[in-house]
Amino acid sequence: MPIGIIGAGAIGQALAGRFVAAGEQVVISNSRGPRSLRGLASSMGPGLRPATVGESADEEIVVLAVPWRRxxxxxAAADVPDWQERIVIDTTNPLGPPDFEAAALGGRTSSELVSDLVQGARLVKAFNTLTPDVLGADPRTPAGRRVIFLSGNHAGANERIARLAGRVGWAAVDLGPLASGGRLQQFPGGPLPTLNLLMEP
Structure with missing residues (x-):
């Protein structure tokens, strides 16, 4: 099944490029509508289809790749009352323009707050620790595969995203539940963001 991506900024485009290169079908959307994404689709080929936010949210796996403040x-634009066991991948970090101040999280991880927004979903925190240029590069290198960290409260969802990452070429490391693993991944505050690690073959 296609992968839905909500957000066509640097992270959304980087992930779309890697997924399409691995043979996955991607349905991508942004706040400006499908027409604004025609150029991107033309550059990436038939594996990428521009869509509305609602159409991206209809897929079984949905990537949230939008700035924290949006x-x-x-x-809300996805208009999904119940996410009905969809896997939602949270790539966000709790800060952003214009001031880049960290959001107040009340002692919780940012992904726990995101999980509250997508009721019924199985949320997996992933793809948030690398810069877009590194994330969009070929994850297979002569020295090994680039490491992607993930965490989530549903073991089956974690495993499925780890398998997806493996098909693309990344080496997935499952950090466990959001309360602990998500805290390690979180930026700012966690020790893992910006670490560009390789796992030997």
Missing amino acids: LREAV
């Missing part, structure tokens, strides 16, 4: 707006 997250609620993006979820």
Whole structure:
């Protein structure tokens, strides 16, 4: 089944490029509508289809790749009352323009707050620790495969995203539940963001 991506900024485009290169079908959307994504689709080929936010959210796996301050707006635009066991991949970090101040999280991880927004979903935190240029590069290198960290409260969802990452070429490392693993991944505050690690073959 296609992968839905909500957000066509640097992270959304990097992931779309890697998924399409691995033979996955991607349905991508942004706040400006499908027409604004025609050029991107033309450059990536038939594996990428521009769509509405609602259409991206209809897929079984949905990637949230929007700035933190626009997250609620993006979820509202998806208009999904119950995410019904979809796997939602949270790539966000709790800060952003214009001031880049860290959001107040009340002692929780950012992904626990995101999980509250997508009721019924199985949320997996992933793809948030690398810069877009590194994330969009070929994950297979002569020295090994680039490491992707993930965490989530549903073991089956974690395993499925780990398998997806493996098909693309990344080496997935499952950090466990959001309360612990998500804290390690979180930026700012966690020790893992910006670490560009390789796993030997």
